[in-house]
Amino acid sequence: MSDQLIFAMEVTLNGLMAGVLYALVALGFVLIYKASGIFNYAQGVMALFAAMTLVGIMQGQVPFAHLINALFGTHLHSFGWNVPALLAILLTVVVMVGFAWAVQVVVMRHLVGQEPIILFMATIGLAYFLEGVADLMWGSEIKTLDVGLPQGINVWIDETTFGIFGYGFFIDNLDIVATVIAALLVAGLVLFSQYTKQGRAMRAVADDHQAALSVGISLNYIWVLVWSVAGFVALVAGIMWGTKSGVQFSLSLIALKALPVLMLGGFTSIPGAIVGGLIIGVGEKLFEFLVGPLVGGATENWFAYVLALLFLVFRPQGLFGEKIIERV
Amino acid sequence: MFYREAGDFKLSYEADSQTFPIRFDRYRYYAVLVVAFGIIPFVINDYWANAILLPFLIYSIAAIGLNILVGYCGQVSLGTGGFMAVGAYACYKLMTAFPEVSMFIHVVLAGGITGVVCVLFGLPSLRIKGFYLAVATLAAQFFLVWLFNRVPWFYNYSASGQISAPERDTFGIVITGPNAQAWATYLFCLIFLTACALIARNLTRGTQGRKWMAIRDMDIAAEIIGVNPLKAKLSAFAVSGFFIGVSGALFFAIYLGAVEVGEAFGITKSFLVLFMIIIGGLGSIFGSFAGAAFLVLLPVVLKVVGVDVLGWPTDIVAHFQLVIVGALIVTFLILEPHGLAQLWRVAKEKLRLWPFPH
Numbered sequence A: 001m002s003d004q005l006i007f008a009m010e011v012t013l014n015g016l017m018a019g020v021l022y023a024l025v026a027l028g029f030v031l032i033y034k035a036s037g038i039f040n041y042a043q044g045v046m047a048l049f050a051a052m053t054l055v056g057i058m059q060g061q062v063p064f065a066h067l068i069n070a071l072f073g074t075h076l077h078s079f080g081w082n083v084p085a086l087l088a089i090l091l092t093v094v095v096m097v098g099f100a101w102a103v104q105v106v107v108m109r110h111l112v113g114q115e116p117i118i119l120f121m122a123t124i125g126l127a128y129f130l131e132g133v134a135d136l137m138w139g140s141e142i143k144t145l146d147v148g149l150p151q152g153i154n155v156w157i158d159e160t161t162f163g164i165f166g167y168g169f170f171i172d173n174l175d176i177v178a179t180v181i182a183a184l185l186v187a188g189l190v191l192f193s194q195y196t197k198q199g200r201a202m203r204a205v206a207d208d209h210q211a212a213l214s215v216g217i218s219l220n221y222i223w224v225l226v227w228s229v230a231g232f233v234a235l236v237a238g239i240m241w242g243t244k245s246g247v248q249f250s251l252s253l254i255a256l257k258a259l260p261v262l263m264l265g266g267f268t269s270i271p272g273a274i275v276g277g278l279i280i281g282v283g284e285k286l287f288e289f290l291v292g293p294l295v296g297g298a299t300e301n302w303f304a305y306v307l308a309l310l311f312l313v314f315r316p317q318g319l320f321g322e323k324i325i326e327r328v
Numbered sequence B: 001m002f003y004r005e006a007g008d009f010k011l012s013y014e015a016d017s018q019t020f021p022i023r024f025d026r027y028r029y030y031a032v033l034v035v036a037f038g039i040i041p042f043v044i045n046d047y048w049a050n051a052i053l054l055p056f057l058i059y060s061i062a063a064i065g066l067n068i069l070v071g072y073c074g075q076v077s078l079g080t081g082g083f084m085a086v087g088a089y090a091c092y093k094l095m096t097a098f099p100e101v102s103m104f105i106h107v108v109l110a111g112g113i114t115g116v117v118c119v120l121f122g123l124p125s126l127r128i129k130g131f132y133l134a135v136a137t138l139a140a141q142f143f144l145v146w147l148f149n150r151v152p153w154f155y156n157y158s159a160s161g162q163i164s165a166p167e168r169d170t171f172g173i174v175i176t177g178p179n180a181q182a183w184a185t186y187l188f189c190l191i192f193l194t195a196c197a198l199i200a201r202n203l204t205r206g207t208q209g210r211k212w213m214a215i216r217d218m219d220i221a222a223e224i225i226g227v228n229p230l231k232a233k234l235s236a237f238a239v240s241g242f243f244i245g246v247s248g249a250l251f252f253a254i255y256l257g258a259v260e261v262g263e264a265f266g267i268t269k270s271f272l273v274l275f276m277i278i279i280g281g282l283g284s285i286f287g288s289f290a291g292a293a294f295l296v297l298l299p300v301v302l303k304v305v306g307v308d309v310l311g312w313p314t315d316i317v318a319h320f321q322l323v324i325v326g327a328l329i330v331t332f333l334i335l336e337p338h339g340l341a342q343l344w345r346v347a348k349e350k351l352r353l354w355p356f357p358h
Helices: A003-036 A043-058 A065-072 A085-111 A116-138 A155-165 A173-195 A197-207 A209-214 A219-245 A249-265 A270-290 A300-314 B023-043 B046-072 B080-097 B103-126 B130-150 B182-204 B207-217 B219-224 B229-256 B267-280 B285-309 B314-335 B339-353
Strands: none
Touching: A003 A043, A003 A173, A003 A197, A003 A219, A003 A249, A003 A270, A043 A085, A043 A116, A043 A219, A043 A249, A065 B314, A085 A116, A085 A219, A085 B314, A116 A249, A116 B130, A116 B267, A116 B314, A173 A197, A173 A219, A173 A270, A197 A209, A197 A219, A209 A219, A219 A249, A249 A270, A249 A300, A249 B130, A270 A300, A300 B103, A300 B130, B023 B182, B046 B080, B046 B182, B046 B207, B046 B229, B046 B267, B046 B285, B080 B103, B080 B130, B080 B229, B080 B267, B103 B130, B103 B229, B130 B267, B182 B207, B182 B229, B182 B285, B207 B219, B207 B229, B219 B229, B267 B285, B267 B314, B267 B339, B285 B314, B285 B339
């Protein structure tokens, strides 16, 4: 087999792994969009906030330490303890649920019935707000996140492929773990929405607000629930990306990576988010590998968008999206 | 009293359909023009020009442009930063290729080129609507910034990859480069802003503007009553692109002087201009001015209060700025989705009846 083909195979595999991570972020968008018709731009910043909170709790940082020091002239920095990863994750989930509740009570409840685009802009405002709060709370320096996930080259795959092709594939253990976790998360979400009372209520709300309200489902409760679940998905995505490349501002930009995934897969479809993620992941890695060197590289910034754009021209609702029906 | 239609008789059709039908409004408008053209150029200094006036004028042009697209025609665009970059680079290439031509012509041509590019990226709007379109315009944003970063022809093969404005003049007055006087740069931008505002105001209240608004309110219904969606949407993209291109050219050549594309025209710029028109008011020319003024002044005021008065570290103030801008946008959307322009409209209605409540 030629070297070029083997490289392409390795690139494809890595693309699939990256695609899973994109899909993970896209999933959070789809959940909120389906349940409340809100296109939540703040999802990426929520991932950043969750990851920063996790690191902060694990390292026992004092929240708002920098601000308090500046205001009162104190020299607080940390509580001086380290919280074990599992407990810290639980605490972060609590924080994200609190955030979901606050968003619902303070913002979204007052915007019910507004045009979708107004809601979208509100979430952009929310993203700015949350980003500022995260920086004030935990400081804006780059942090390393380590919750005990395996990292580095997977030796087994390296050796096996070396035996077959005479060339060892480089695949990060973390990507494999991420794939497994993403699969578990999707399975869990599907089970949750199919077999639990809350999950069914969530689907009912997604289907028709008014009808759900009339059979006695509390919209406020369901929306808090949805934002909490989205916060949880953001936490998982934040842990994965944070472990991979450090907890820093650029983490919030993964939201921008997830948007073309959504466009490809359709805003309303969970399988669409997964398939779209995989297509984008493989597509952009292969494009960078094959065409990138010819045009100066760094095509990953825009390839996904242009692909999604071209795709939408032929199928405006995405791969798995519901057919858009318009009436006058 | 001072704000009344009563006694103000219109004796011709022109008088009846003028922009400011109320006499008080008209005089206020003339007064603003006199102050802007006749007084400020004589008292301006470098700090005021660079910190407040130039960004305000330039962002106002961009906000008017985006408002035509988003506020009047309803096509949400997140590609403003990319289109401003087109204007900036077009202006740069023209400035370096034809040094003896007046800057006025360069800036107008740069706007025209941006209009064409904008129409190209607007083509998908005929198939895609709403969110999908908003996300699709991000393709323009990322692709254009990447293009200007990677293709050396655009930055004339300079080693740093930056573009910097050479010294150019118009009518013998230097307006770009380090030797430009504050009053000259100010007047140059002001002339463009005034022209753009006049054009936009008269376009939006005429046939074309009504077509755009029909498309915005419901495109299928608009099509049924005889508005051609292709022409209406693409003309909105073209006009909007022209204004945004002009503002991009001014932003680069007059205000910054040297530009690194990813930093100056990144996605944050797109959001900034979008916030301006949301806070100012969608579908209002006055709103574009108000929003631009608000978001240009806010960081300056916060910095003065936070750093100079309270003595906080600059990074905390910068973070607070994010929090405040975010909170303000959410608050505005909840309390007044139509922005500052609506507050102004309500105030005018109240004034008209004052001192009677009804």
